[in-house]
Amino acid sequence: MGRRTTRAAAGEVQQREPATHDVTWAGEARSAVGYATLLSTLLTLVDAAAGTLTYPRTALWLALGALLFAVLWPTRVTAVRGRLISRGLWRRREVHTDRLVSVRWSPGVSQRLILRDADGNRAQVDPRVLKANPALWHVLDTDTRTSVERGLLCCGETALRQLAARVDGETARNVFKVSGLQ
Template sequence: MDGRERVYDRRWGRDVRDAVRCAGLLLALLLLVDGGSGRLTARRCLLWLALAALLLLALFPARVSAGEDWLGSRPLLRERRVRTDLLVSVRCLDGISQRLLLRDALGARVRIDPEVLVRNPELWLRLEAGARKAAADGLLLCGRTALSRLSARMDRETARAVFKVSGLE
C-alpha cells in the first residue's frame, strides 16, 4: 500500500444503514401504535418524524479515515483531523460508549470510537506509526498507556481472528 493512500472505516456504510433502519423502525412503530389507537394526526406524525430524525442523528456514525501522518473523523458536516506524527495527547474517555480523544501539537482534536480501529487494522497501523513518530520526537506527553492498552487489544483480536480462520478456536 502506498503511504499516501487514504484508508477508510470499511463498516461505515453498514453502520449508516443500521442507524437508518433503527430510526425507520422506531418511526414505523410509533405511527402504527398511534394509528391503531386512532389518535394519529398530522401534528403527531410530524412529532414522530422529528423523534426518528433525532434518533438517526444520535446513531449516525462518524466516518473515520487516515492517510500518511493524519487521522480524521467526519461525524456529519465537518471533518476534523489530527496530525498523528504531532500527537501530544491520547486519552481514553469512558462513559456510555468508550471514546479515544486524540490531540496534536497544532491544537486539533479528534474523538473516535476505539472499536473502529479494532475493526480496521489499516487505520490502527496509520495511527500507531504516527504515534511512534511523535513519541520518538518527544511530543507524546500523555497517552502511552492508552495506546499500549489499545495495542494489546489489537494483538488479541488479531490472534483471535487467526485462530478462527485456521479452525483452532
C-alpha cells in the first residue's frame, strides 16, 4: 500500500501525510469482546446448571455482557500532522494539534491528557497510548511545538514535559530491552 493522493487544482497531484494509529488498539478491542462474551457465557451456563435459566435472566446476562463490552471498549487514537482524532464507542473527537491552547491532566485516578484547540474542540488521550506508540507521540510533540511557536499554547507546557519524560523513559527502556542491554 502506498500513500494516498488527492487531486488538488487543475490536474495538480498533492500527497497526504500517512496517518499514525494506535498499534495496541486491536488487541484491546479483541480483549473487550472476549471478556464480555466470556462473562455472558459463564453467567448463562451457571444459571442453566442451577436450573433457573429463563428468557428474562438470559437477557439480563447478555445485557451485563454488553455493559462490560461498552466499559472495556478502547478509544482508537489516530494522528495526522495537525490533527489528533480519538474514536470511542459512540463519539469521535478531533483537535487541531498545531493550534492547541491548553494541555492539562485530568483530575482523578485514571489520568488522561486533555487537549483543547483554538476552535474549542477537546479530546482526551490516555498517556499509556502515547507511551506504547512513539510515532503518535512524535506527531503530537511536533505539533505542540508549533502551537508554542505560534504563541497559542497558554497553559500546558509542564504537562507536556511530564509526558515527554514518561514517553522518553519508556522508549529508552524498550530500546535497551530489545538490544539486550537491560
